Amino acid sequence: MRTSLAVPEELLSEFDATWQKEGLDSRSRAIREAMAEYVERHEALETADGPVAGVVVFDYEHEEVIENLHGVQHTYQDVIVSTSHAHRGEWCLETLFVDGDAAAIRELVYQLKDFDGVRRVRTMVL
Structure with a gap:
């Protein structure tokens, strides 16, 4: 094709x-x-089921998404255990440590991927 x-x-x-x-x-x-x-x-990510722990790492253009990003992080505060943030020029690198229901973590990841200012999202769940 x-x-x-x-x-x-x-x-x-x-x-x-x-x-x-x-x-x-x-x-x-x-x-x-x-x-x-x-x-x-x-x-x-799609086949993960039940309680999982892991990390979600993503980079984003700060000015473009920061306000909406904070809203998403507050929405999913029940599965986000902690965050780590680093600056890379105009871009920021964020690590979310997550623990909770796989379905909620999956929704979080899909919302992050939907932001235009987010460049890459990577996950590792255990």
């Missing part, structure tokens, strides 16, 4: 450099592998 994507030039350049350094034979193969990894990460 063929498809087309709208990708920022800088991201495409970085992506091409990465798969070429890894020795993959084509951009198509690299995209298939990236998609498979994305699905695997989603599946791990």
